[in-house]
Each structure stands twice: as structure tokens, then as C-alpha cells.
Amino acid sequence: MLRELRERVLIAGKKLREYDLIVMAGGTVAARDPETNLVVITPSGMEYENLTWEDMCVIDIDTLKPVDGKRRPSCASDMFTAVLRARPDILCVTHAHSRYATAFSALNREIPVITTTQGNLVGGPVPCTHWVHPDPHTPEYLQDIVDTMGSGYAVNIRNHGLVVGGSTVEESIENIITCEVTAQTTFIAEQMGKPYFLTPDETRRAHAFAKSVVGQHIK
Ligand SMILES: [Zn+2]
Numbered sequence: 001m002l003r004e005l006r007e008r009v010l011i012a013g014k015k016l017r018e019y020d021l022i023v024m025a026g027g028t029v030a031a032r033d034p035e036t037n038l039v040v041i042t043p044s045g046m047e048y049e050n051l052t053w054e055d056m057c058v059i060d061i062d063t064l065k066p067v068d069g070k071r072r073p074s075c076a077s078d079m080f081t082a083v084l085r086a087r088p089d090i091l092c093v094t095h096a097h098s099r100y101a102t103a104f105s106a107l108n109r110e111i112p113v114i115t116t117t118q119g120n121l122v123g124g125p126v127p128c129t130h131w132v133h134p135d136p137h138t139p140e141y142l143q144d145i146v147d148t149m150g151s152g153y154a155v156n157i158r159n160h161g162l163v164v165g166g167s168t169v170e171e172s173i174e175n176i177i178t179c180e181v182t183a184q185t186t187f188i189a190e191q192m193g194k195p196y197f198l199t200p201d202e203t204r205r206a207h208a209f210a211k212s213v214v215g216q217h218i219k
Contacts, residue, residue: 119206
């Protein structure tokens with residue numbers, strides 16, 4: 001069931017490691033199939049290296065009950081399905097505890113738009129959730145993530161890490177990698193001096209430009 005989507009989710013999970021966003025079994029990818037509304041999600045606590053598409057789990061978007069797959073789905077399935085239900089335009093959500101972005105979350109500081117690439121792809125800064133959540137999986141936790149993301153594509157959970165969406169699996173991965181690289185670039189630039197950050201208008205223009213001409217995955 002949903003073999004092609006499960007293969008794409010596995011490739012996406014491997015890219016999190018390839019681009020140094022995760023260590024060990026950290027990081028999760030969840031994608032909604034627009035035809036069936038089922039969600040493909042990476043398994044709980046397993047490193048992606050030796051997995052196959054059959055290790056990817058298929059769950060119901062509302063009940064979170066397993067529909068297909070031999071593994072136990074990510075323990076954060078509730079967070080991914082909450083975002084996917086709230087945002088029909090987002091078909092994939094990726095989560096990682098990447099170092100630089102998480103450092104910004106520990107400072108309760110948004111990741112600014114320091115590159116036109118961040119403007120092109122993500123379309124804005126990355127805000128932090130309103131609260132630290134030592135007890136996740138509560139309705140307040142899920143609502144904070146959905147509310148903070150708003151109509152954007154990314155949110156940084158305080159003292160935890162990034163949650164980033166996209167209109168495809170590949171776009172979600174590209175967006176989360178861009179957010180992490182943007183956080184790292186900001187850190188480096190601030191060691192060197194006082195960097196310039198794009199204004200909201202410049203960010204909007206960069207995003208509009210990319211939507212019109214760059215790549216093949218951006219709609
Ligand atoms: Zn996490």
C-alpha cells in the first residue's frame with residue numbers, strides 16, 4: 001500500500017542524516033496521500049540507514065491507528081497529523097533536532113531571513129512556539145505548534161527543534177534543510193559583524209520570484 005509515497009518518505013528521512021540535521025534515530029517525516037488521506041510516517045526509534053519502504057508506517061490521519069506496515073509509528077504522530085489536518089495545502093511535515101535551529105529555539109529567538117534563499121523557499125522567518133513543552137502530546141502543545149505556524153511553513157518548538165512543511169515530500173525536506181542552514185549562516189555572520197536581514201517586503205518579493213521561476217517542485 002502506498003509504496004511510492006513510502007519510498008519518497010524513506011529517501012527524505014535519509015536526507016536528514018545526509019545533510020547532518022539528525023543524529024541516531026532523531027528526525028521524523030510524515031506525508032499525507034491526497035487520494036486516500038492516509039498518512040505515511042517514519043517508524044519510532046529506528047535509524048533510517050538500513051530500512052526499506054516497508055518499514056514506513058501507514059496510519060489514519062484522525063485516529064492515528066496503523067493501517068499498514070510492520071513497525072510502530074513515530075511517537076509524535078499526533079503532532080504531525082495535527083499540522084496536516086490544519087493545513088490542507090501542506091502534504092508533508094518534517095521534524096528534526098538540528099543544532100543551529102534548536103539553539104535559536106533555546107534563545108526563544110526567531111530564525112531571521114538572512115538569505116534570499118530563505119525568502120525564496122520558506123518565505124519568512126521561523127517563529128518559536130509560545131511556550132516550552134516538557135509534557136508534549138497535550139492539546140495545548142499541538143495547538144501551540146499549529147497556531148505558531150499559522151499560514152507559514154515552519155515553526156521552531158522551544159528548546160526542542162524544527163517542524164517544517166511543504167507541498168510535497170521533497171519540498172518539505174528542502175525547506176527544513178534551508179531553515180537549518182539559515183540558522184547556521186546567521187550564527188556565522190553575527191560572529192563577523194552585524195548582518196543585514198531582509199525586510200518583510202524583500203522577503204515577499206524573493207518568495208514570489210522563486211514561485212514564478214525557480215525549480216520544478218514549487219507550485
Ligand atoms: Zn522531537
